[in-house]
Amino acid sequence: MSLNxxxxxxxxxxxxGASWAYLFLTKGLRVVMSDxxxxxxxxxxxFITKANADSDGSASDLQKLLVRFxxxxxxxxxxxxxxxxxxxxxxxxxxxxxIVASIDEHTRPEVVIASSSSGLPPSQFITECKKxxxxxxxxxxxxxxxxxxxxxxxxxxxxxxxxxxxxxxxYKSLGKRPIQLRKEIPGFVANRxxxxxxxxxxxxxxxxxxxAHDLDAAVSSGPGLRWALTGxxxxxxxxxxxxxxxxxxxxxxxxxxxxxxxxxNKSYGSTDWDEIVxxxxxxxxxxxxxxxxxxxLD
Amino acid sequence: MSLNxxxxxxxxxxxxGASWAYLFLTKGLRVVMSDxxxxxxxxxxxFITKANADSDGSASDLQKLLVRFxxxxxxxxxxxxxxxxxxxxxxxxxxxxxIVASIDEHTRPEVVIASSSSGLPPSQFITECKKxxxxxxxxxxxxxxxxxxxxxxxxxxxxxxxxxxxxxxxYKSLGKRPIQLRKEIPGFVANRxxxxxxxxxxxxxxxxxxxAHDLDAAVSSGPGLRWALTGxxxxxxxxxxxxxxxxxxxxxxxxxxxxxxxxxNKSYGSTDWDEIVxxxxxxxxxxxxxxxxxxxLD
Numbered sequence: 139m140s141l142n143x144x145x146x147x148x149x150x151x152x153x154x155g156a157s158w159a160y161l162f163l164t165k166g167l168r169v170v171m172s173d174x175x176x177x178x179x180x181x182x183x184x185f186i187t188k189a190n191a192d193s194d195g196s197a198s199d200l201q202k203l204l205v206r207f208x209x210x211x212x213x214x215x216x217x218x219x220x221x222x223x224x225x226x227x228x229x230x231x232x233x234x235x236x237i238v239a240s241i242d243e244h245t246r247p248e249v250v251i252a253s254s255s256s257g258l259p260p261s262q263f264i265t266e267c268k269k270x271x272x273x274x275x276x277x278x279x280x281x282x283x284x285x286x287x288x289x290x291x292x293x294x295x296x297x298x299x300x301x302x303x304x305x306x307x308x309y310k311s312l313g314k315r316p317i318q319l320r321k322e323i324p325g326f327v328a329n330r331x332x333x334x335x336x337x338x339x340x341x342x343x344x345x346x347x348x349x350a351h352d353l354d355a356a357v358s359s360g361p362g363l364r365w366a367l368t369g370x371x372x373x374x375x376x377x378x379x380x381x382x383x384x385x386x387x388x389x390x391x392x393x394x395x396x397x398x399x400x401x402x403n404k405s406y407g408s409t410d411w412d413e414i415v416x417x418x419x420x421x422x423x424x425x426x427x428x429x430x431x432x433x434x435l436d
Numbered sequence: 437m438s439l440n441x442x443x444x445x446x447x448x449x450x451x452x453g454a455s456w457a458y459l460f461l462t463k464g465l466r467v468v469m470s471d472x473x474x475x476x477x478x479x480x481x482x483f484i485t486k487a488n489a490d491s492d493g494s495a496s497d498l499q500k501l502l503v504r505f506x507x508x509x510x511x512x513x514x515x516x517x518x519x520x521x522x523x524x525x526x527x528x529x530x531x532x533x534x535i536v537a538s539i540d541e542h543t544r545p546e547v548v549i550a551s552s553s554s555g556l557p558p559s560q561f562i563t564e565c566k567k568x569x570x571x572x573x574x575x576x577x578x579x580x581x582x583x584x585x586x587x588x589x590x591x592x593x594x595x596x597x598x599x600x601x602x603x604x605x606x607y608k609s610l611g612k613r614p615i616q617l618r619k620e621i622p623g624f625v626a627n628r629x630x631x632x633x634x635x636x637x638x639x640x641x642x643x644x645x646x647x648a649h650d651l652d653a654a655v656s657s658g659p660g661l662r663w664a665l666t667g668x669x670x671x672x673x674x675x676x677x678x679x680x681x682x683x684x685x686x687x688x689x690x691x692x693x694x695x696x697x698x699x700x701n702k703s704y705g706s707t708d709w710d711e712i713v714x715x716x717x718x719x720x721x722x723x724x725x726x727x728x729x730x731x732x733l734d
Contacts, residue, residue, distance in 0.1 A: 245531045278656045288658030296576035315657035317650035327646050332668070338632035348625050352615035354667025356625040358733070359613035360578050360586030362667065365660030366723065369640040369652025370630070370637045372704065383670050406670065410732065418665045421531035421723075425664065429486045432715035434708065435656070 143308055144168060145219040147245075149213055149237060150226035154254050154283060158224050161284040163203040165312050170220065178211040189284060192419070194297035217244035222308060222428045224277065225253040229233055234258055238274060239266035250301050250308070252277030256329065259322040261294035273301040275318075277309065285422060286411075287315040301302040344397040352407035366425060367435055417431045419434075441519040441606055442466060447511055447522030447539060449476045452552050454483040454582060456522050459582040461501040463610050468518065470511035477507040478634075487582060490717070497729055515542035518576060523576065524552040536572060537564035548606070550575030550589075550598050554627065557620040559592035571599040575607065575614075576624055583720060585613040588624045625713060642695040649703035665733055 144167060147158045151173035159169045159182065171182065190200045210216060217223070223245060227237045234255065241251050245362060247270040253260065256430050257280050262272040276292035278370045283289075302318060309316040325333060335357075345349050431436055442465060446457045449471035457467045457480065458524075459636060469480065488498045508514060515521070521543060525535045532553065539549050545568040551558065554576050562569040574590035587607045591600050600616060607614040623631060633655075641648050729732055 171532045282683045286658060286661060288654060290654070315653050317646060317653050319646055320644055322643050323640075327640055327651065328658045330640065331636055331655060332659050334632045334636035335629050336668050338629055342621075342625055342628065343669070345490075346618055347621050348617055349613060350669045353625065354669050355613050355615050356586060356588070357629060357663050357667040358665055360584060362660065362663030362665075363584060363720060363723065364716075365655050366664030367656055367719055368712065369655040369660065370634050371641070371648045371652050371713070372656075385518050413732040414666065414670070417732045418662075419724045421665055421730050421733065422661055422724035425661065425719075428726070429717050432719050434711045434715045435719065 141310075145170065145222075146216060147171075147213055147220040147222045147241075148226065149241060150228075150254075151175075151182050152210070152226060152279055153185075154279065154281060155224070155226035156182045157189070157282040157284045158226065158254070159207070160186050160189045160203075160350060161312060162224075164204060164284070166206075168206045170208045170210055170213065170216045173326055182209065188284075191248060193423070213238065214244050217241060218246065218247065221249060223249060223251045224254075225251065226332075227253075229255060229257050229259060233268045234263040238263050239268065242267040242269045242271065242274065248273065250275070250305050252305055253278055254283075256326070259294065259324070260292060260297070261322055264294060270302070272298040275305055276326075277300060278316075280328065285419065285426070287426075288328060289314045289316040290319060291316050292319045292322060292326055294322060315391065321389050325373045325400075329370060338394075343401045346397070349405055350401045354405075365430075367429065441609075443468065443518045443520075445469075445511055445518040445521045445539075445543075446524065447514060447521060447535065448526075448552075449473075449480050449507070450524060451483075451547040452579060453522070455479045455487070455580040455582045456552070456577065457505070457522065458484050458487050458501075458609060460522075461504055462582070466504045466506075468506045468508055468511065468514045470508050480507065487580075491721070495599060498626065502689075505718060510595060511540050512538065515539060516544065518543065519547060521547060521549045523549065523553075525551075525571035527553060527555050528530065529556060529560060532561040533564045536561050540567045546571065548573070548603050550603055552577055552581075554624070555622075557592065557622070558595070559620055562594075564593055568596055570596040573603055574624075575595065575597060575603055577612075578626065583717065583724070585611070585724075586626060587612045587614040588617060589614050592620060592623055628730065641699045646696075647703050648665045648699045652703075665727065665730075 146162045146167050146169055148155050148169055148171040151159065151171045154172065155173065159171055162169050181433070186203065187200060223431060225237060225240050225241060227234055238251065238253065243252065251274045253263065253276050255276050260274060260276050267274060274294070275297050276290065278292065279291040279374045280286035280288050291302060291305050306316045317327065339353050342348055343353055348356070444460045444465050444467055446453050446467055446469040449457065449469045454472065457469055460467045469513065484501070485498060521539050523535060523539060525532055532551070536549065536551065543549065549572045551561065551574050558572055558574050562572045565572060572592070573590065573595045576588040576590065578584035578586050589600060589603050604614045604616060615625065622629050637651050640646055640652055646654070
């Protein structure tokens with residue numbers, strides 16, 4: 139049934155929820171959003187206005203999107219009507235358990251409930267669900283979800299295959315690139331890979347091998363250009379220095395952290411991050427447009 | 437003096453040497469190349485014809501480049517005239533020692549001798565140099581050097597600062613992004629970062645968390661898009677799953693390797709790699725063109 143999603147509940151309208159909602163709207167879906175934070179509706183309107191402008195949309199394009207959008211104080215009475223739920227509440231276990239239990243109670247039992255959680259394994263936050271916890275899973279996006287294709291679909295041991303398949307199909311229908319985790323694991327996949335490279339980066343910098351600036355260039359002017367196009371298995375590089383890496387595994391004592399902090403400040407203390415973020419997102423859009431024409435790349 | 441490089445000796449004309457030579461020629465330099473392998477000159481001509489076509493060059497563009505190119509059987513009599521040496525011999529220590537000693541003997545003492553070696557630390561291959569080993573260093577490119585900006589400049593403990601600076605300036609003048617290593621370390625920087633992510637990737641796949649295909653997508657549709665634009669320190673992500681990664685560090689026993697092999701075969705057994713490489717390089721050129729306009733990105 140998720141193959142026929144027409145309306146989505148976006149529960150939680152922070153940065154991630156807002157970006158999901160924008161994506162759903164641009165794909166022709168109806169969106170009902172709730173968020174208890176003060177000014178959440180205004181924040182969303184600001185977000186969507188900017189996102190629309192960044193992708194060269196006109197004011198009338200924006201109005202067309204907003205016709206299918208509704209911000210509500212209480213999502214409960216709307217839940218029986220939606221075909222998919224994307225939950226984006228805070229990463230606090232008890233709160234998440236309550237939110238997901240309430241969504242479970244008020245949605246039709248076959249509707250997939252996906253949480254954007256990046257840290258909580260789904261088996262931990264379904265414990266209060268009484269109705270159909272088998273359709274609950276994690277649908278973890280990368281920020282911002284309306285630009286980055288990856289979505290990690292993470293089932294708990296009781297999630298049924300139909301819901302996993304429906305979630306994968308739904309995200310694919312939006313132009314996303316969902317991946318399926320076969321089991322829960324802390325950090326899921328992409329954040330674990332990021333942690334692996336980060337730990338080695340911190341080690342190299344704090345050991346005085348390279349400046350933080352040059353470390354970053356070693357990625358973004360080198361293998362990072364490959365990683366935007368093909369993953370590490372497809373690239374398949376193996377060298378003889380693994381022993382050395384294991385020998386020098388980074389230990390987080392205060393001296394190491396202080397050295398690292400100094401190096402990062404030296405390289406980035408006076409950086410204009412706004413400009414970097416603006417240009418990064420602009421190039422990213424070019425890159426994605428170019429990459430989408432290459433049918434053999436994932 | 438390397439700031440005034442007009443002619444370069446390319447010692448060794450395999451894939452890396454050929455790509456360096458093409459880069460030097462497109463930047464207006466004179467190139468003299470040698471390689472003892474049978475058919476090396478013909479291989480280079482094929483390489484440069486393809487590279488020229490890939491970057492939409494005409495036949496007359498190619499002829500203009502080749503006016504400044506000379507392939508020689510013996511590089512020795514040409515060494516006194518060149519302003520920079522890029523050495524690309526095999527990664528065999530004794531051979532490299534002999535090649536570098538001969539280059540040292542026949543070049544002017546202030547000319548920088550850069551080796552493309554990805555594995556041998558320079559302190560090990562300068563042991564036979566009699567004249568001026570202080571101007572020998574590693575200038576490690578990423579394949580193909582004419583496209584990927586990164587060059588790792590790695591001094592040995594006796595390399596003088598003037599030569600390091602000259603090498604960095606020279607590579608910068610070619611549009612490269614050189615980084616400076618402050619000490620020798622196995623794998624240098626970029627390959628160590630690749631190894632870190634690869635080890636975690638192999639671990640996740642062999643533990644059955646994710647398919648090899650989805651693992652690759654977790655990079656190339658996720659953080660890899662960022663890594664093409666900003667490095668890990670600039671992105672600065674830190675999570676709470678490091679403990680889990682340390683607990684599950686990959687051990688290379690035969691069972692693990694067999695599991696990994698199966699998964700890789702499942703995902704990539706029937707892949708058309710030629711097509712992937714072709715499209716990857718085409719998108720890479722688009723990406724680099726787009727990225728070069730973003731002045732705040734490294």
